[in-house]
Amino acid sequence: MKKLLILFFCSSCFLGIFAQTPRAQSLDNASFDQIKIVEDTLGALGFLMVNDSLPEHRFGACKKFIPKLVQALKNKNSFNYSFDRLNTISILYPPDSTFRIITWQLYVDKNTYHQYGAIQMNTSDLKLHRLLDRPGNPINIETTELNSEQWLGAVYYNIYQFETPDGPQYLLFGFDGKSFFSKRKVLDVLKFRNGKPFFGSPVFVKQTENQPSIIQTRLVLNYSAESSVKLNYDLHLEMIIFDHLTQQPSPFPGEDFTYIPDGTYEGYQLKNGIWEYQEKIFDHKYEMNEFPVPEPILGGDRKSRKNILGKKNN
Numbered sequence: 001m002k003k004l005l006i007l008f009f010c011s012s013c014f015l016g017i018f019a020q021t022p023r024a025q026s027l028d029n030a031s032f033d034q035i036k037i038v039e040d041t042l043g044a045l046g047f048l049m050v051n052d053s054l055p056e057h058r059f060g061a062c063k064k065f066i067p068k069l070v071q072a073l074k075n076k077n078s079f080n081y082s083f084d085r086l087n088t089i090s091i092l093y094p095p096d097s098t099f100r101i102i103t104w105q106l107y108v109d110k111n112t113y114h115q116y117g118a119i120q121m122n123t124s125d126l127k128l129h130r131l132l133d134r135p136g137n138p139i140n141i142e143t144t145e146l147n148s149e150q151w152l153g154a155v156y157y158n159i160y161q162f163e164t165p166d167g168p169q170y171l172l173f174g175f176d177g178k179s180f181f182s183k184r185k186v187l188d189v190l191k192f193r194n195g196k197p198f199f200g201s202p203v204f205v206k207q208t209e210n211q212p213s214i215i216q217t218r219l220v221l222n223y224s225a226e227s228s229v230k231l232n233y234d235l236h237l238e239m240i241i242f243d244h245l246t247q248q249p250s251p252f253p254g255e256d257f258t259y260i261p262d263g264t265y266e267g268y269q270l271k272n273g274i275w276e277y278q279e280k281i282f283d284h285k286y287e288m289n290e291f292p293v294p295e296p297i298l299g300g301d302r303k304s305r306k307n308i309l310g311k312k313n314n
Helices: 002-012 029-051 055-073
Strands: 090-092 099-109 112-121 128-131 155-164 167-176 182-193 196-199 204-206 214-216 219-224 231-234 239-249 257-271 274-278
Touching: 029 055, 029 099, 055 099, 055 112, 090 155, 099 155, 099 167, 155 231, 167 231, 182 239, 219 239
Parallel strands: 204 274
Antiparallel strands: 090 099, 099 112, 112 128, 155 167, 167 182, 182 196, 182 219, 204 214, 219 257, 231 239, 239 257, 257 274
């Protein structure tokens, strides 16, 4: 109950911050200096959120982080401040720069993570949409549209804008720590309707021979914590690429089975605003000892090591 109360308090800090205003202009020196001062505090709190060994300290840092972030964003034209020194949160901009999406993760215990987030619109005065990561998920998670208060929490590591007959929509590639034994990657779709954000769009179409089409609003990959799974947009192939997962008996107590990549890839290709399924991207099936591995986000030597947000650790 104590954890839920703290999480509710953290989420509710975003309430009441909505205003329809013109697009943001340049950030003046006074606002820049004020935000920079707050950013130093945010950096310290963000470090505690991720690294402190005591849960009450992590909760406390999160509780203080949210109003401090809002304080910084209330400065006029804050949209143009990049917060480059905040290595524990993700800030992504689409190519049209109409908004930015801010997300981060709080480790609760070995079986629970919570995500926090907000969408800041590109306006002179603050217009912010809070994102609430609700416990549990809808039954039909891959076919449901969700509003900002039903957000399927994730820390986003990439964004890709595409056009549809209904206007621009945005692919959001995200990671959810989920639990000690199981992780999750999510490909969600962000769109705006009457100025409000919604998640999920029926744009993923899977057609197999002699079978009816399967239409999904998002892609969700649950996999073993011992595996590394790819889910991203490939600029060279101009496709969404992700690992094909196979079911295996789980080595972990309390789990009957888990999912791991088998060395092949699936994908989706954009055609007339719809992402059409491609069953097999590469003809060659890689063995484990020759599996192609790009420069890692996590791992490597201490100087070059990066976190899940792709930012270098100090």
